[in-house]
Amino acid sequence: MPGKKIELDNAAAKIAASEPVIYGRADHNVSRENIAESALKVLYRLHKAGYQAFLVGGAVRDLILGQHPKDYDVATDATPEQVNTLFKNCRLIGRRFRLAHIHFGREIVEVATFRGHHDQAENESEGLTRDGMIVRDNVFGTLAEDAWRRDFSVNALYYNIADFTVVDYTGGMADLKDKNLRTIGDAEVRCQEDPVRMLRAIRFAAKLGFKPDADLVQAIATQGHRIEAVPPSRLFDEILKLFMSGHARSTFELLKKYNLLLQLFPATEKHLQTHAQMNDLITLACQNTDQRIADGKPVTPAFLFAFMLWGPTSTRAMEFESNNMSPIQALQEAGRAVLNQESGQISIPKRFRLPIREIWTSQARLNNRRGRRPYAMLGQARFRAAYDFLLLRCQSYAPELQSLCEWWTEFQEVSDTQKKIMCQELQRARQGQKSRRPKKKKSNQATAAATDITPDTPSDH
Ligand code: ATP
Ligand code: MG
Numbered sequence: 001m002p003g004k005k006i007e008l009d010n011a012a013a014k015i016a017a018s019e020p021v022i023y024g025r026a027d028h029n030v031s032r033e034n035i036a037e038s039a040l041k042v043l044y045r046l047h048k049a050g051y052q053a054f055l056v057g058g059a060v061r062d063l064i065l066g067q068h069p070k071d072y073d074v075a076t077d078a079t080p081e082q083v084n085t086l087f088k089n090c091r092l093i094g095r096r097f098r099l100a101h102i103h104f105g106r107e108i109v110e111v112a113t114f115r116g117h118h119d120q121a122e123n124e125s126e127g128l129t130r131d132g133m134i135v136r137d138n139v140f141g142t143l144a145e146d147a148w149r150r151d152f153s154v155n156a157l158y159y160n161i162a163d164f165t166v167v168d169y170t171g172g173m174a175d176l177k178d179k180n181l182r183t184i185g186d187a188e189v190r191c192q193e194d195p196v197r198m199l200r201a202i203r204f205a206a207k208l209g210f211k212p213d214a215d216l217v218q219a220i221a222t223q224g225h226r227i228e229a230v231p232p233s234r235l236f237d238e239i240l241k242l243f244m245s246g247h248a249r250s251t252f253e254l255l256k257k258y259n260l261l262l263q264l265f266p267a268t269e270k271h272l273q274t275h276a277q278m279n280d281l282i283t284l285a286c287q288n289t290d291q292r293i294a295d296g297k298p299v300t301p302a303f304l305f306a307f308m309l310w311g312p313t314s315t316r317a318m319e320f321e322s323n324n325m326s327p328i329q330a331l332q333e334a335g336r337a338v339l340n341q342e343s344g345q346i347s348i349p350k351r352f353r354l355p356i357r358e359i360w361t362s363q364a365r366l367n368n369r370r371g372r373r374p375y376a377m378l379g380q381a382r383f384r385a386a387y388d389f390l391l392l393r394c395q396s397y398a399p400e401l402q403s404l405c406e407w408w409t410e411f412q413e414v415s416d417t418q419k420k421i422m423c424q425e426l427q428r429a430r431q432g433q434k435s436r437r438p439k440k441k442k443s444n445q446a447t448a449a450a451t452d453i454t455p456d457t458p459s460d461h
Contacts, residue, residue: 018144023166023173030055030063030159030166038104039072042087042111043161049086051078052143054158060166061154064176065208070245074111075146075158083111115149116141144169151190151197152204153182181210187219195226199238202260206242206250212258220258227263232347239264239346243304246293248286267342271311277397278311284396288388302355303385305348307392313338313360327364335360355382362386363393367404369426374411375419387412 032040039055046053053076059069076083083100084090091101100111116139141149143158147169150156154176158167166173170184181204183190183197191198198220201212212220227235242251255261262269272279285307292299313334320330335357339348348356358380365377366386377383387408394401411422 018148018169020144020147021168021173023168025164028064028166028173029066030060030164032164034063034068035059036069036072036107038102038107039074039109040161041104042072042074042102042109045086046074046076046078046083046111047161049078051076051082053161054143054167055161056146056158057150057155060157060159061172061176061208063159064157064166064173072109074109075114075143076111077114077143078111079113079140080111083113114141114143114146115139116145117149143167148184150184151194151200153184154180154204154208154210156184179208179210181205181208181212181216183213183216183219187213187215188223191216191219191223192226195223195230196234196238198224198227198258198260199242199264202251202254202258203238203242203245203247206247206254207245209250217258220260224258224260224263227260228345232345235264235346236348240301240304243286243289243308244293244299244301246290248289248304249283252282252286264346265308265342266345267312267338268308271315275311275315280396281310281392282307285392288392300355300385301348302352302359303389305352306356306359306385306389309338309342309356310360310389310393317360327367328361331361331364332357355385358382359385359389363390366390366408369407369423370430371423374423378412 035055039059043053043055053074055072056075057073059072062069078086080092080098080100083102084092087100087102089103091103093099093101097112097115102109102111147156147158147167150170152175153170153172155172156168156170157172157176159165160167171182174180175182181201183201201216201220204210205212230238242248242255252261255264261272268278268282285303289299289304313331316334316337317327317330320333321327325333339353339356342348359382362377362380362382363386365373377386380386390401390408391405394405407422411419414422
């Protein structure tokens with residue numbers, strides 16, 4: 001944050017006049033030492049070629065907050081074609097608005113030409129759909145225009161490589177200091193233009209611990225339903241950013257608080273109203289996901305969707321089971337139905353659907369330990385995910401799964417001879433049970449129940 005005090009009243013007056021407040025090098029803590037070499041290279045080369053070059057967006061925000069930027073965005077007055085001629089490692093992408101991606105191994109620095117206001121398109125009505133969403137956004141502009149069309153004030157700070165100043169048109173510096181998430185312009189209009197901004201607001205509130213201001217809260221309340229109109233594939237990408245950036249737990253809380261869970265996972269939201277215990281499962285799973293990310297371990301979208309949608313899936317599976325389906329079949333059918341129902345909203349790509357359903361059906365398979373089945377289960381590619389999911393269920397809402405969990409924990413660790421003994425013991429216990437047990441009908445095993453974890457249960461399939 002600036003060391004020297006800049007009069008905030010003065011800053012507010014300048015903002016009203018659309019004049020930027022310029023923070024000199026001594027007044028902010030963005031240091032080249034903390035900027036990735038790749039981003040510096042891009043900035044310097046643009047600057048040397050005579051173009052304006054600014055670091056902008058999340059990188060400036062995070063650097064001022066003393067955090068490590070996730071990626072680097074650069075804004076310039078060079079056109080994409082001009083950028084392309086400056087860098088061998090450049091690819092132009094995007095149809096609606098051309099962007100230059102400069103590749104450094106796996107790192108990408110995104111360079112965007114200043115954008116103009118969409119309402120300065122030749123014909124405003126052509127650029128917007130009937131309900132006000134932007135469909136065309138391809139007009140180049142000035143630095144000032146670029147600043148005003150960004151989403152939140154804290155995302156519209158520009159670090160100028162020419163003189164190492166930070167340029168602030170929208171009051172972002174003061175908002176950073178106050179942990180205030182404020183939409184640039186009229187919050188309702190901006191959320192209407194691009195409903196994804198509401199999800200971005202949740203993401204930044206969760207990541208930075210910032211508070212959405214009153215106008216933004218009000219806009220989310222009145223415009224939240226518009227998320228429905230966002231293309232499902234964009235929504236899928238946003239969900240991954242929301243839940244797989246290390247702040248899934250607070251994201252989940254905020255989505256509920258601002259009534260947006262309904263927009264992303266309607267079946268889950270409905271299910272939670274009558275099954276409060278599923279809240280514990282999702283919360284714990286989010287917490288584990290955050291921990292894995294903090295530890296540098298991989299996380300998969302399949303696991304995320306498996307726990308987010310387990311509530312509606314398991315309930316539906318119980319219904320199928322009471323109509324005499326086997327637990328595995330019931331989970332298969334329920335999984336298919338729930339994925340179809342949700343995917344209208346979020347478009348879960350095909351490559352994730354099979355693994356999601358495998359995690360679900362494996363909940364019944366893990367309870368089925370006859371003969372060589374435990375060995376087959378252990379050899380499956382997704383055993384680990386299935387087992388982790390079982391542990392989560394046990395720790396969150398189904399303590400009756402404890403002995404099943406312990407059995408699998410041990411089975412993985414022991415020698416082949418001991419594995420054999422464990423399976424024989426199960427079989428003996430099963431035989432003992434059979435001779436004691438009166439005949440009874442099959443019932444809801446996969447769910448409340450993948451659960452009767454006596455050594456093996458009669459309705460194992
Ligand atoms: P992160 O740390 O997650 O990368 P970010 O703020 O950099 O956060 P990006 O998605 O990388 O987010 O976008 C870069 C910048 O582009 C944002 O900071 C914001 O200024 C602008 N931006 C991105 N999406 C929108 C949008 N939907 N509407 C307006 N401006 C946007
Ligand atoms: Mg970024």
